[in-house]
Amino acid sequence: MAANSEPPPLAEQTVPGPIRITAKPEQAGQRVDRFLAETLGTISRSRVKTLIDGGRLCNEAGLITQPAEPVRAGGTYILDLPAAVSATPAPQSIPFPILYEDADLIVLDKPAGLVVHPAPGNLDGTLVNALLAHCGSGLTGIGAERRPGIVHRLDKDTSGVMVVAKTQLASDTLTAAFARRDLQxxxxxxxxxxxxxxxxxxxxxxxxxxxxxxxxxxxxxxxxxxxxxxxxxxxxxxxxxxxxxxxxxxxxxxxxxxxxxxxxxxxxxxxxxxxxxxxxxxxxxxxxxxxxxxxxxxxxxxxxxxxxxxxxxxxxxxxxxxxxxxxxxxxxxxxxxxx
CATH class of the missing domain: 3.30.2350.10 (Pseudouridine synthase)
Incomplete structure (x- = not known):
């Protein structure tokens, strides 16, 4: 996304792609994530923060990486909205090596090249699609809707051992363990x-x-x-x-x-x-x-x-x-x- 691109006007903000917002004098000093969420009115502040973390916000000076960066009066901000992704992944029969499985969890050896969960650019053919086919409807609703059961991930081209939650107990407990780094x-x-x-x-x-x-x-x-x-x-x-x-x-x-x-x-x-x-x-x-x-x-x-x-x-x-x-x-x- 280039700062000198010509995105659509604010009125067309729901269309995927870059949109341009210019700060008014009275908005100077606000956190940029709050400024964008309040100005747009259709995107939550947490969603704006996610987009910033994903490298989708820039101004005349270049890429903005901090949601707390203060807004400059008269500054023009360009937010690149990604296309919508279906919230519900579909089961797909994709084999993956299982190291251990019980009623609460699956431990697997993720092959290189397998994306963990659906996202723009990889809408299907992911580990989540494979897990839904393997576990059936019981996995649905465990954790986030687009990545049920996923408590951590590996990059697409990194191989190796992963654990996936099959119950809400496992999801909550393992998510907390990863957050605390209470594991090996x-x-x-x-x-x-x-x-x-x-x-x-x-x-x-x-x-x-x-x-x-x-x-x-x-x-x-x-x-x-x-x-x-x-x-x-x-x-x-x-x-x-x-x-x-x-x-x-x-x-x-x-x-x-x-x-x-x-x-x-x-x-x-x-x-x-x-x-x-x-x-x-x-x-x-x-x-x-x-x-x-x-x-x-x-x-x-x-x-x-x-x-x-x-x-x-x-x-x-x-x-x-x-x-x-x-x-x-x-x-x-x-x-x-x-x-």
Whole structure:
């Protein structure tokens, strides 16, 4: 969305697409989310905040990422309204690997490429559609209407272990556990270069990238506190490293953003790997081509531990590296091991 685009006038505000609102002198100083909600009159303030978090608001200076930003008198704000999405997903027969299931929950190994819940751009063919087909009507109404049973999510191209609630008890209990970080979660990431120190932590607030609304970034102003613990489990000279990562927080793209900010982007990352890393110069063909052509971020949610919402029993699940990542690591070992 560009600030110099020509959106429709305010009277046509219900039409999807960008709309332009100019602040009057008496509106100066208001929070921008409140200003937009009150001026439009047809969108709630919480909905406006969601749109801002999604990178859908800008002014003459560029992207606005903070709902509390004060309004400037005479300032022109452009809000990009997405097209409406059906509130009720339909069941679809889509297979997915189940690690455990009982009356309250399902633990699964999400394949890479599977979107968790419907959203603009992915209206069906999601895990939610598959869950509705697997569980039947009993899942409907558990949690949010468009994502029943979903208490956390993985990015489309991140594989690995997830838990889904089948009852309201499980939904409430697991949602609270994720909010408190009262569980165990670890990821395996393949990154370019060797992080220094080989084990440690990365701390940096994460917010929307002002230059590209699809990306997140480590930022000094605004954003949300984020902390990632990591340790190197395998390194191939200074070229590549396999890491175990544990999240103290759960921000969007957290592992991907933190390691990219330190000069160690994940192999295959379509958003945060924008140019050939220096570490790639020591990798010869054909392995270099394999690494650069890997079709997704090399990230896998390998373990998930939590307390069962009904029995109180401690549960821990592990999802082995999927075939594509396992094959890539084997190729790296074959070419770089012992160098």
């Amino acid at each position: 979660r670890s990821y395996i990431a393949l990154v370019w270069g060797l992080p220094r120190p080989p084990s440690g932590q990365i701390e940096g607030a994460i917010g929307r990238d002002k230059r590209d609304r699809k990306r997140m970034a480590v930022t000094d102003h605004g954003g949300k506190f984020a902390l990632t613990h990591y340790r190197t489990t395998r390194a191939w000279q200074a070229s590549l490293a396999l890491l175990e990562c544990r999240l103290a927080t759960g921000r969007t793209h957290q592992i991907r953003v933190h390691f990219a900010s330190k000069g160690h982007p994940l192999v295959g990352d379509p958003l945060y790997l924008r140019r050939l890393p220096a570490a790639a110069r020591s990798v010869a063909q054909p392995l270099l081509g394999r690494l650069l052509d890997f079709p997704r971020q090399a990230l896998h949610a390998t373990t998930l531990g939590f307390t069962h919402p009904r029995s109180g029993r401690a549960m821990l699940f592990e999802a082995a590296l999927p075939a594509d990542l396992r094959a890539l690591v084997n190729d790296i070992e074959a070419q770089l091991s012992g160098r």
